[in-house]
Amino acid sequence: MNKKEAILSSALTLLTETGVHNTPMSAIAKAAGTGMGTIYNYFPHKDILINEIYVSIKEKEKSIFLAFDASKPVKTQFENYFTAIITFFVENPIYFKFMEQLQASPIITEESRNKGEESVVSVVKLLANGQKERIIKDIELDEILVFIGGAIMSYLRWHFNQTETKSSSLQNQINMTWDAIKE
Amino acid sequence: MNKKEAILSSALTLLTETGVHNTPMSAIAKAAGTGMGTIYNYFPHKDILINEIYVSIKEKEKSIFLAFDASKPVKTQFENYFTAIITFFVENPIYFKFMEQLQASPIITEESRNKGEESVVSVVKLLANGQKERIIKDIELDEILVFIGGAIMSYLRWHFNQTETKSSSLQNQINMTWDAIKE
Amino acid sequence: MNKKEAILSSALTLLTETGVHNTPMSAIAKAAGTGMGTIYNYFPHKDILINEIYVSIKEKEKSIFLAFDASKPVKTQFENYFTAIITFFVENPIYFKFMEQLQASPIITEESRNKGEESVVSVVKLLANGQKERIIKDIELDEILVFIGGAIMSYLRWHFNQTETKSSSLQNQINMTWDAIKE
Amino acid sequence: MNKKEAILSSALTLLTETGVHNTPMSAIAKAAGTGMGTIYNYFPHKDILINEIYVSIKEKEKSIFLAFDASKPVKTQFENYFTAIITFFVENPIYFKFMEQLQASPIITEESRNKGEESVVSVVKLLANGQKERIIKDIELDEILVFIGGAIMSYLRWHFNQTETKSSSLQNQINMTWDAIKE
DNA sequence: AATGAATGAGACTTCATTCAT
DNA sequence: GATGAATGAAGTCTCATTCAT
Numbered sequence: 001m002n003k004k005e006a007i008l009s010s011a012l013t014l015l016t017e018t019g020v021h022n023t024p025m026s027a028i029a030k031a032a033g034t035g036m037g038t039i040y041n042y043f044p045h046k047d048i049l050i051n052e053i054y055v056s057i058k059e060k061e062k063s064i065f066l067a068f069d070a071s072k073p074v075k076t077q078f079e080n081y082f083t084a085i086i087t088f089f090v091e092n093p094i095y096f097k098f099m100e101q102l103q104a105s106p107i108i109t110e111e112s113r114n115k116g117e118e119s120v121v122s123v124v125k126l127l128a129n130g131q132k133e134r135i136i137k138d139i140e141l142d143e144i145l146v147f148i149g150g151a152i153m154s155y156l157r158w159h160f161n162q163t164e165t166k167s168s169s170l171q172n173q174i175n176m177t178w179d180a181i182k183e
Numbered sequence: 184m185n186k187k188e189a190i191l192s193s194a195l196t197l198l199t200e201t202g203v204h205n206t207p208m209s210a211i212a213k214a215a216g217t218g219m220g221t222i223y224n225y226f227p228h229k230d231i232l233i234n235e236i237y238v239s240i241k242e243k244e245k246s247i248f249l250a251f252d253a254s255k256p257v258k259t260q261f262e263n264y265f266t267a268i269i270t271f272f273v274e275n276p277i278y279f280k281f282m283e284q285l286q287a288s289p290i291i292t293e294e295s296r297n298k299g300e301e302s303v304v305s306v307v308k309l310l311a312n313g314q315k316e317r318i319i320k321d322i323e324l325d326e327i328l329v330f331i332g333g334a335i336m337s338y339l340r341w342h343f344n345q346t347e348t349k350s351s352s353l354q355n356q357i358n359m360t361w362d363a364i365k366e
Numbered sequence: 367m368n369k370k371e372a373i374l375s376s377a378l379t380l381l382t383e384t385g386v387h388n389t390p391m392s393a394i395a396k397a398a399g400t401g402m403g404t405i406y407n408y409f410p411h412k413d414i415l416i417n418e419i420y421v422s423i424k425e426k427e428k429s430i431f432l433a434f435d436a437s438k439p440v441k442t443q444f445e446n447y448f449t450a451i452i453t454f455f456v457e458n459p460i461y462f463k464f465m466e467q468l469q470a471s472p473i474i475t476e477e478s479r480n481k482g483e484e485s486v487v488s489v490v491k492l493l494a495n496g497q498k499e500r501i502i503k504d505i506e507l508d509e510i511l512v513f514i515g516g517a518i519m520s521y522l523r524w525h526f527n528q529t530e531t532k533s534s535s536l537q538n539q540i541n542m543t544w545d546a547i548k549e
Numbered sequence: 550m551n552k553k554e555a556i557l558s559s560a561l562t563l564l565t566e567t568g569v570h571n572t573p574m575s576a577i578a579k580a581a582g583t584g585m586g587t588i589y590n591y592f593p594h595k596d597i598l599i600n601e602i603y604v605s606i607k608e609k610e611k612s613i614f615l616a617f618d619a620s621k622p623v624k625t626q627f628e629n630y631f632t633a634i635i636t637f638f639v640e641n642p643i644y645f646k647f648m649e650q651l652q653a654s655p656i657i658t659e660e661s662r663n664k665g666e667e668s669v670v671s672v673v674k675l676l677a678n679g680q681k682e683r684i685i686k687d688i689e690l691d692e693i694l695v696f697i698g699g700a701i702m703s704y705l706r707w708h709f710n711q712t713e714t715k716s717s718s719l720q721n722q723i724n725m726t727w728d729a730i731k732e
Numbered sequence: 733a734a735t736g737a738a739t740g741a742g743a744c745t746t747c748a749t750t751c752a753t
Numbered sequence: 754g755a756t757g758a759a760t761g762a763a764g765t766c767t768c769a770t771t772c773a774t
Contacts, residue, residue, distance in 0.1 A: 003755085019289045021204050024747055026757090035756035037750080046748065100287040104340075106202045139355045146341040147334060147359055154333025157287075158326060172322045176330055180363035186738080207764060218739040223766065369734085385655045387570050390768055392736090401735035403772080412769065466653040470706075472568045505721045509707060513725055516703025517696060523653075524695040538688045542696055546729035552759080573743060584760040589745065 004042045006032040012053050016097040020050065020107070051112045054102060057095045058112075062119035064088050074130040075178065081123060082152070082174050089156050096156050103153075120145060127181075136181055144181055151177045187225045189215040195236050199280040203233065203290070234295045237285060240278045241295075245302035247271050257313040258361065264306060265335070265357050272339050279339050286336075303328060310364075319364055327364055334360045370408045372398040378419050382463040386416065386473070417478045420468060423461045424478075428485035430454050440496040441544065447489060448518070448540050455522050462522050469519075486511060493547075502547055510547055517543045553591045555581040561602050565646040569599065569656070600661045603651060606644045611668035613637050623679040624727065630672060631701070631723050638705050645705050652702075669694060676730075685730055693730055700726045 010031035014023045029036040043049040089096040130136030155173045193214035197206045212219040226232035272279040313319030338356045376397035380389045395402040409415035455462040496502030521539045559580035563572045578585040592598035638645040679685030704722045
């Protein structure tokens, strides 16, 4: 079995369950079925372990957006994108919990954040396209991106707080977000 | 001199500057010009201190929304609200930094969160009104609220990351958010 | 009301209930209905307060033995003594709990112990008498005294551990102790 | 080298020398030649460390009584027992000091006490035998046991207070105790 | 005399990290 | 490479004592 994977996986579970500062490295080692020294063979220290988890989730996020169908209308592509990312996190609540807790944390380095931004490259292209076609509002892309990001995270936060989610809610969210950014 | 205020104030500064987990109680005591024991006279735990700061910011937030002018159009009221809350945090960056770091943290108790939600009561009323007049989309209030909250927080995050903010950006954000929620 | 008495009384209760090291001075002050400073007016520090309680109990103990009837047989006087002291502690369990916990503690000073020993003066006389009459074993008085003391304390310990005490047990204890020391 | 043993041993010395509440864990660590963390690897709390010492002494006590010679008269066996336990503590004054200080302390848990009581099983048997043969008074065994325990502890307390012990004193004590319990 | 907020030394305890095996 | 016992710096929190009111 791949020790490194086991460590990353156990760490993710524990960090989100108990919080970063209630998760000793010893607990991660135990859960991963390794010795504590082994963790330090792969990750020079705790922060690096956490950053690697962060980057790995961003990487998985990215892989979802690889296949936009450029022949489809911008709105369709956007809906697909929005649905895909929401679905990704809904199906992996643990990724969301991790991101929510660590997004704003000083533990995540500038470098990790930069790597993370690669995951939105294709979305940027889509929006730029939309602007060229005068479908998307003529606002700085950064600002729009951040707006969409906010819509995604807050929806997910709301989603995981509900005991029973209406199927219509995602469509509502897509509508709101699209209305927000469309010309 | 009010020791409790001094402690809350120093704690707020340090917690946001150095991060929750790099701020020992001893540092807070020193900055507040008190002994460590004094802090524990007022706040039985570090967590309680943090929660009190959280609630106190929410309280200040609330005081801003007291005076909506119900005679004005819903859109005007909404714009005023949005501008007011953004202005509040832009003028108090430290409050934003604190909220950003702790919003999703397990340190903040259910009780504190509930108290915090009182601050949006008037906004809920405004939105409900807007729905009755068919100006606001007919979507569950909770979902709209969360959407607006996401727009606010992500805008602020973006704002504080810029080196130079264009004056138009706030208006852009208001437009996007209004377009998102209007019928 | 006598503040000093209130402090001594509250301290006794709390010290026995929660243990010496789980009883802060602040708790004693609160229970006594005084400020913490007031305690320090009467007792320069915590240890002195505890020692005063020790001595005061010993004093009460002593007052019980004042009235031996020297005209009665030694055995009768001894039985009376033994019954009296046991009764004293059985009726004041809190005194016993205090003594049990602090008897061997380094907190109790040599001086307090010496004062405490005054309470056995009359017993010493009784035993000396008994030896002269060849009723009591010819063993150093100290050793006999300590033996009797052990019998008393261990009986009390046993007594307070029982849920239901047989009325015969005290008589048994008297018999054993008398048989032990009689010629 | 066995760290755990070193810790237990250093702790025993310091606890009895300086008293439970004047012995910080750091001092124990230092004396044991370990880091403080090492102590907590073996003993989750200070209290647990103390309880383990308690139990370990009781265990040693027990091992002394394993070899009663049932063919000898009850009185002989009793004298042997009494002499053995006194000798045990006289030769290990530190064990006595520890027991004296902690016997009645709320630090010692019910569980530890129960374990400790195993050490008297063989004495109980001896006494029961004695009662069957009508050599020992027909009093509840518990009460007799507690009486003997008191005789032992008080004798030892006296013993360690003397500057010079007469060799006859132990015999006196045995006589007193035997006279007390014999029919 | 009475008060109790303030103090800070020092207690207990945790846990990231090392290193000998 | 894998291990986990050992480490000790650093954290949170307690509480005896003081002193200005």
